[in-house]
Amino acid sequence: MASTPKIIVVGGGLAGLSAVIKIAEMGGAVDLFSIVPVKRSHSVCAQGGINAAKNLKGEGDSTWQHFDDTIYGGDFLANQPPVKAMCEAAPGIIDLLDRMGVPFNRTPEGLLDFRRFGGTLYNRTAFAGATTGQQLLYALDEQVRRYEAEGKVKKFEAWEFLSAVIDSSGTCRGICAMDLRSMEVRTFSADAIIIATGGVGAIFGKSTNSVVCTGSAQSALYQQGCYYANGEFIQVHPTSIPGEDKLRLMSESARGEGGRVWVPKKPGDNRDPLSIPASERWYFLEEWYPKYGNLVPRDVATRAIFKVVYEHGLGIDGKPMVYLDLTHIDPAVLDRKLEGILEIYEKFVGDDPRKVPMKIFPGMHYTMGGMWVDFDQATNVPGIFAAGECEYSYHGANRLGANSLVSCIFGGFLAGPNAVRYARCLEGASSNGHFEAEQKRQEAINVGLMSSNGVENPFRLWRELGELMTKDCTVIRHNKNLVETDAKLVELLERFQLINLSDRSQWANTSIVFTRQLYNMLQLSRVIAQGALLRDESRGAHYKPEFPERDDKNFLKTTKASFAPDADAPKFEFEPVDVSLIPPRPRKY
């Protein structure tokens, strides 16, 4: 191999940028691919904070306690050694971000301030107002820009990853990508590639995710032979703001700072919420979970809200909404600690949450499952690594709030150096023919889509997909519905063959790009639906009323899906979970 390892990183969010920085620091050369300018990546949407057991509040917090909370919060589905390593690395990651200039909130003594988040009893979450993800991403973006100025990193922004280039021995040798302006399809060679392409929110139509979070890259790689693990574990965030174009997140930090969730006790009570006396309000989370109160983990809070709305019929005005109330908290404190999210509510809803309780409802938020990786962030295909939300390893069956940012950075920090080490030992390929073959295969897909003369509009097909997946593959899952969902997905894949692009131009054509993503979303949806069908138990975010208990005997296992090209469908196997450090115990908050 060449003296300077060449690594391609796909995705410029926290995980991708973390990997880039480590590779550049080790003397490697990086090509960084991103659909959007990396500073506009979805990581900016993370609001509340980043977890690290720095124990600066005299509470006796420890990295072991963080590890235990994370494993317990994830209902024991995560392999334990990588989670332990992440929790141990977290305090150092916070220090590094602090050195990079992240404007974390401070205590009067000038130290980092920490607040409480869901699923823990400790103040463990460092934060920069309520825009922590944005501030963290910017800090990494700035360091990458520094390496870019030094010529160690080359950015390919406005490029879409299409597929990996895999040689005859099954080793990845580079990628095939498309220029989103000229529509040119090209291959790029590398010693290793790192996929850091985030979550799959778009599969559910409306979610808290950004537009680019389609899971298209993960799906393409799954169809090329990468395992996809625990696809059925989808986090529905208890507090989002329903919108016409998306569901906007209302951070868990609102509850971390004292926000209370309630509904009027009387069905259909349409009085001004502030005029409803405390005795006529039902603070159902506090009543049901006295120890954790409003800060139970997300899956628990979401199911509680569903119960109150759909079983007790107590949604506000009979609609699927409950109150998230901050009005009892000093507005000056709210402004200092939560301003960013209060602004979002004000701008998009029009009410001031300092004065009026917010109306919120659960919304699809996070992808716990993802590309299968080993403890070195390597997938089963040599030369393909993955980090961040697009891989499955750190959150088990449910992610705790403020653990996503730390898992992204930790995963990137592992993937980068491991890819470099892999590259240094890599033997050269026997031929280069696979580059041309892959490019031809991708160009043929484009030609096929451009000339398809059917009746289906890709954006309308997408809406159907989103409604289907949200209805049957989120909070409550019934086997009968999951069977029907998969049948409907097959039907949507058939209808996809009748696609008709309303734009056939060869310049900045967003329709063809989206249509390619849609196909990949459809294929990955089957992994989610069938994975949910196979798992006859309830664990973390996966809840089946027919099987309400966790079943460790049969399902303390990682679901691994692989693509069977002949059947054009996923096939499944199960892998035991490494529970070598904390014996599984019942999860009762």
Next chain:
Amino acid sequence: MAEKTVQFKIKRQETPAAEPHWEEFDLAWHPGMNVISSLMEIARNPVTKDGKTTTPITYDSNCLEEICGSCAMLINGRARMACSALVDNLEKPIKLEPFSKFPVIRDLAVDRSVLFENLKAVKAWVPIDGTYDLGSGPRMTMEQQEEAYPLSNCISCCCCMEVCPQFNEETGFVGAATIAQVNLFNTHPTGAALKRERLAALMGDGGIQECGYAQNCVEICPKELPLTRSISEVGGDVMKQAVGDLFRR
């Protein structure tokens, strides 16, 4: 027509070299609709007001929460983010145009990479020694954090540059966003190590002296950055350094 509708007038341009033209759309009204949800509706049914089939509109977007900075455009002539532009609050017909001071890619999407190049030129980063474990960062008071945080909220949308009368090819002015970042990094205890270089980058043609104090930037900024304050503070520092440099020769 019984159904309530919303009228849109959208400036279209197929390629960077093509002549722009206007298309009009009549969309069914929904509660809570914004400009982005309207553009999504057009993609689902790309038909103009006159029943002519057309192409979906090309535009930049990502987070739809006014935090990624992607979807900036001119809405009824005003530079703003499309995701937070609620249809009910806008005068009809709603007129959508691309930014006028950046090269059009297609329709409402423009090339704003100049800002990222400017950030490179002023070294808008903290020069850390490395990512290995070197302990915690510098202590900072709550007041220092409260000064830095608003500046660090810049979403690189370029609204401030679009509305600045001095931001044009003739002056080559860097614009307010870049100057605010210089202020942010110059006031950071470690970032200050590159203060001299940053100020030097803002001297001369296209530098901070091009600012004409129109104050449009601070009025338009969707994140309410203290832009004019940054310009005046950095301007003072540039002046001091320039004078000092004279005597040091």
